[in-house]
Amino acid sequence: MTTAEKTATQSEEVLEQVLTVNFGPQHPSTHGVLRVVARIRGEYLQDAEPDLGYLHRCFEKIAEGWTYPQIVPLTDRLDYLAAITNEWAYVLAVEKLLGLQVPERAEYIRVIVGELQRILSHLLWMGAYALDLGATTPFLYVFQERERLYDLMQLVTGARMTYNYLRIGGVKRDLPPEFFPLLEKALDNVLKVADEYQALVLENVIFQARTKGIGVLPPDLARQYAISGPMLRGSGVAWDLRRSEPYSVYDRFDFAVPTGQNGDCYDRAVCRVEEIRQSARIIRQAVAGLPAGEVRAKVPAAIRPPAGEVYTAIESPRGELGVYLVSDGGPQPYRLKWRAPSFVNLQVLPEIARGAKVADFIAILGSIDIILGEVDR
Amino acid sequence: METVTAILKGGWSILVGLGITFRRMLRPPVTLRYPEERPELPPIYRGMPALLSDPETGELRCTACGVCQRTCPLEAIHMEPAPLGPDKKKRPASFTLDMGRCMVCGLCAEACAFNALTMAGRYELAGYTRQDLIFSLEELAEIGRGYRENNQAPPRPAGARAQDGGGVQ
Amino acid sequence: MSKPLLELLIAGIKFALVLGFVSVNALFLIWLERKVSARIQNRMGPIYVGRPQGWLQTAADALKLLTKEDIIPAGADRLTFVVAPAVLFTSAVLLFVVIPFGPGLIVRDLKLGVAYAAAVSGLAVISLVMAGWGSNNKYSLVGALRSASQMISYEVSLILAMLSVVILAGSLSTVEIVEAQSRIWFIALQPLGFLIYFIALLAELNRAPFDLPEAESELVAGYNTEYSGMRWAIFFLAEYANLFAGSALAVTLFLGGWQGPWLPPVVWFFLKTFLVIVVAMWLRWTLPRVRPDQLTSLGWKLLLPAALVNLGVTGFLVLAG
Ligand code: SF4
Numbered sequence: 001m002t003t004a005e006k007t008a009t010q011s012e013e014v015l016e017q018v019l020t021v022n023f024g025p026q027h028p029s030t031h032g033v034l035r036v037v038a039r040i041r042g043e044y045l046q047d048a049e050p051d052l053g054y055l056h057r058c059f060e061k062i063a064e065g066w067t068y069p070q071i072v073p074l075t076d077r078l079d080y081l082a083a084i085t086n087e088w089a090y091v092l093a094v095e096k097l098l099g100l101q102v103p104e105r106a107e108y109i110r111v112i113v114g115e116l117q118r119i120l121s122h123l124l125w126m127g128a129y130a131l132d133l134g135a136t137t138p139f140l141y142v143f144q145e146r147e148r149l150y151d152l153m154q155l156v157t158g159a160r161m162t163y164n165y166l167r168i169g170g171v172k173r174d175l176p177p178e179f180f181p182l183l184e185k186a187l188d189n190v191l192k193v194a195d196e197y198q199a200l201v202l203e204n205v206i207f208q209a210r211t212k213g214i215g216v217l218p219p220d221l222a223r224q225y226a227i228s229g230p231m232l233r234g235s236g237v238a239w240d241l242r243r244s245e246p247y248s249v250y251d252r253f254d255f256a257v258p259t260g261q262n263g264d265c266y267d268r269a270v271c272r273v274e275e276i277r278q279s280a281r282i283i284r285q286a287v288a289g290l291p292a293g294e295v296r297a298k299v300p301a302a303i304r305p306p307a308g309e310v311y312t313a314i315e316s317p318r319g320e321l322g323v324y325l326v327s328d329g330g331p332q333p334y335r336l337k338w339r340a341p342s343f344v345n346l347q348v349l350p351e352i353a354r355g356a357k358v359a360d361f362i363a364i365l366g367s368i369d370i371i372l373g374e375v376d377r
Numbered sequence: 378m379e380t381v382t383a384i385l386k387g388g389w390s391i392l393v394g395l396g397i398t399f400r401r402m403l404r405p406p407v408t409l410r411y412p413e414e415r416p417e418l419p420p421i422y423r424g425m426p427a428l429l430s431d432p433e434t435g436e437l438r439c440t441a442c443g444v445c446q447r448t449c450p451l452e453a454i455h456m457e458p459a460p461l462g463p464d465k466k467k468r469p470a471s472f473t474l475d476m477g478r479c480m481v482c483g484l485c486a487e488a489c490a491f492n493a494l495t496m497a498g499r500y501e502l503a504g505y506t507r508q509d510l511i512f513s514l515e516e517l518a519e520i521g522r523g524y525r526e527n528n529q530a531p532p533r534p535a536g537a538r539a540q541d542g543g544g545v546q
Numbered sequence: 547m548s549k550p551l552l553e554l555l556i557a558g559i560k561f562a563l564v565l566g567f568v569s570v571n572a573l574f575l576i577w578l579e580r581k582v583s584a585r586i587q588n589r590m591g592p593i594y595v596g597r598p599q600g601w602l603q604t605a606a607d608a609l610k611l612l613t614k615e616d617i618i619p620a621g622a623d624r625l626t627f628v629v630a631p632a633v634l635f636t637s638a639v640l641l642f643v644v645i646p647f648g649p650g651l652i653v654r655d656l657k658l659g660v661a662y663a664a665a666v667s668g669l670a671v672i673s674l675v676m677a678g679w680g681s682n683n684k685y686s687l688v689g690a691l692r693s694a695s696q697m698i699s700y701e702v703s704l705i706l707a708m709l710s711v712v713i714l715a716g717s718l719s720t721v722e723i724v725e726a727q728s729r730i731w732f733i734a735l736q737p738l739g740f741l742i743y744f745i746a747l748l749a750e751l752n753r754a755p756f757d758l759p760e761a762e763s764e765l766v767a768g769y770n771t772e773y774s775g776m777r778w779a780i781f782f783l784a785e786y787a788n789l790f791a792g793s794a795l796a797v798t799l800f801l802g803g804w805q806g807p808w809l810p811p812v813v814w815f816f817l818k819t820f821l822v823i824v825v826a827m828w829l830r831w832t833l834p835r836v837r838p839d840q841l842t843s844l845g846w847k848l849l850l851p852a853a854l855v856n857l858g859v860t861g862f863l864v865l866a867g
């Protein structure tokens with residue numbers, strides 16, 4: 001075959017062929033090390049199959065060899081953008097096994113830092129999603145506020161991302177007095193940046209054209225796949241564990257559960273931005289109603305819960321974060337199973353991405369809000 | 378007609394966006410010019426573990442009880458007690474910290490009941506070799522020189538708050 | 547010295563001048579873009595190389611890229627891969643030939659200046675397709691094909707918008723077009739034409755919100771995914787040279803070229819050009835990216851009819867007197 005002939009056949013193949021493209025594990029939009037094997041025909045996606053495990057660190061197995069208090073910092077490393085909620089789900093499980101009563105002040109502090117964490121996580125998502133759609137600037141705007149919130153978290157916990165702040169039976173230490181005025185200011189700024197984001201991104205004609213009607217997830221499908229979090233609420237199902245099965249002291253706060261109507265990427269985005277506002281409301285109520293008292297219950301140094309098993313679930317920024325914990329009475333858990341919301345939510349990707357365009361695929365993947373540390377564990 | 382309104386609305390949304398970015402343009406930069414400028418860290422900031430010594434005698438407070446070593450989930454601390462001397466005081470003979478393993482969780486300092494271990498504010502923890510990441514007793518004592526209290530100590534009763542945060546240099 | 551030789555020499559010097567100007571100018575524009583984006587994002591941008599404002603940063607970057615290893619992927623089509631950046635750069639440089647920087651300050655005042663500019667700017671797409679094809683990389687290929695479809699969709703509207711100016715000026719020569727604007731700039735007579743030209747220009751230049759061929763969140767880096775070192779730098783320089791040339795043409799056609807009171811004409815010309823460029827940058831750092839099919843439908847369904855109507859109305863009005 002001459003070179004010209006060869007080139008001709010090659011070009012025919014490429015034009016006719018379905019290209020198999022690896023999105024990831026090293027790709028700017030897979031948020032870490034997700035690999036999606038996509039088969040594309042021109043700009044259309046025939047199939048997209050997530051391939052997991054590039055960040056697998058044997059979390060559940062490691063946990064079986066560590067004592068109960070030692071696991072708290074380990075959980076930070078799962079969903080590293082929402083470390084507090086990870087710790088919370090875990091300590092709730094242990095407390096339930098122990099039948100431990102947590103001091104009220106500690107519960108309120110947990111709510112405050114937990115909601116701050118939700119804001120932090122959603123802020124990052126907002127920035128990253130705009131980035132996925134090609135707008136670089138909103139990313140830096142939300143990051144400025146995010147940095148200030150991280151300063152606050154650092155003031156409370158001593159670290160910026162992996163806090164190791166919650167303890168079995170309470171929290172590590174009380175909120176410092178200088179925290180409150182700073183919090184008030186930071187919340188104001190967050191609300192401002194949320195409004196700014198709304199005008200700059202959500203209401204932008206290009207953003208709407210890119211997300212409205214894209215990646216539609218019908219409520220039925222969402223239920224079948226056990227989707228939770230803003231993904232589910234975007235589809236119009238008002239399911240939020242803070243409201244539906246209140247844990248901690250969430251039944252005392254007044255907040256709305258924002259839902260969408262169409263279940264498309266746009267609705268998910270709107271839900272997340274609205275949740276930031278609701279979280280700010282919850283924090284303000286919690287600060288106003290913060291009771292005095294201890295922040296940590298008396299717990300023996302060596303924790304040996306009675307043999308048994310529990311399941312606890314909380315609403316993490318990404319959805320239902322469940323912990324299934326089995327104890328055999330020893331100092332280490334017998335089994336710890338992590339129901340990671342973004343792992344579950346990711347499973348629906350092939351369904352909603354089929355037939356989409358390549359550019360839409362990025363929009364859909366981004367709207368799921370996956371954190372690979374949690375997906376792969 | 379609908380198309381026209383849609384175009385106008387779309388154009389307007391773009392103008393609004395341009396207005397926002399323009400207003401932002403007038404604001405000063407928020408950049409912190411690290412390493413020329415450095416962040417202000419709260420006293421409880423967890424950098425790396427460091428050994429505390431008594432400010433008067435200059436002696437290490439560590440009693441070689443080994444709790445920190447047992448608490449560390451990652452086995453980053455290796456401590457060996459020294460044989461008892463004539464003053465019957467327990468001291469560590471060696472205290473090695475492998476920062477290559479440490480995840481700066483602070484559990485070790487939290488567990489130390491003798492106010493002998495703290496989380497120092499040092500956050501530049503990189504080294505050129507693995508050996509650079511292993512700190513000896515002397516080095517840890519040196520790093521802990523500027524600190525007086527264990528900043529990870531469990532909460533004290535209300536009222537004692539003012540003196541809290543012993544990591545102030 | 548014989549006459550043809552002298553002419554050749556002069557042409558050579560002119561060419562060298564243009565080349566030098568294009569490169570330095572592109573480096574400056576890259577710096578400007580980084581500064582503008584930094585300001586918009588409340589950052590500082592480059593500050594260290596060439597204090598206080600880091601104005602030597604891009605030169606340093608260019609030097610660094612020059613010294614980098616030259617990588618050609620194993621499966622690449624060597625010839626196309628190597629030639630592609632040069633083609634893009636050439637097309638950018640060729641555009642500068644007909645740009646009137648001031649009265650008499652033009653490399654060559656072609657009679658068919660505008661037609662020449664339209665023809666030359668169409669060359670760019672060939673280079674991008676070459677790059678995408680030659681890289682033998684799927685992302686590059688998709689990026690290249692995207693750019694091809696994009697250019698085809700927008701070239702037509704771009705030229706139609708230019709034509710309505712040509713009708714007003716009654717000439718295809720860029721110098722004469724500028725001179726025809728001595729009383730009133732054509733943007734006042736052709737606001738729609740300018741808008742169409744500007745949008746189509748952004749699409750032509752692959753600039754956000756139409757930067758699909760190199761949409762980094764989708765296609766990694768599009769057609770230049772496999773490029774590195776100097777070849778990549780040439781792509782980059784050519785992109786900014788094209789940006790300058792396109793904006794300069796916009797100034798020539800719509801904003802009165804070098805005309806303006808008090809200041810020397812050249813200064814006016816550069817002021818206006820940089821204004822257009824800064825607006826393009828401002829847009830880039832504000833807007834998300836559109837989708838390929840939305841881009842083409844915008845081009846065919848909106849810009850083209852609008853440009854046609856604009857042209858028809860202009861022609862009618864000129865005829866009517
Ligand atoms: S540092 Fe504290 S916990 Fe560790 S051995 Fe010394 S006294 Fe014990």
Ligand code: SF4
Binds near residue numbers: 426448449453483
């Ligand atoms: S900070 Fe955590 S990981 Fe590091 S030595 Fe202390 S207990 Fe171990």
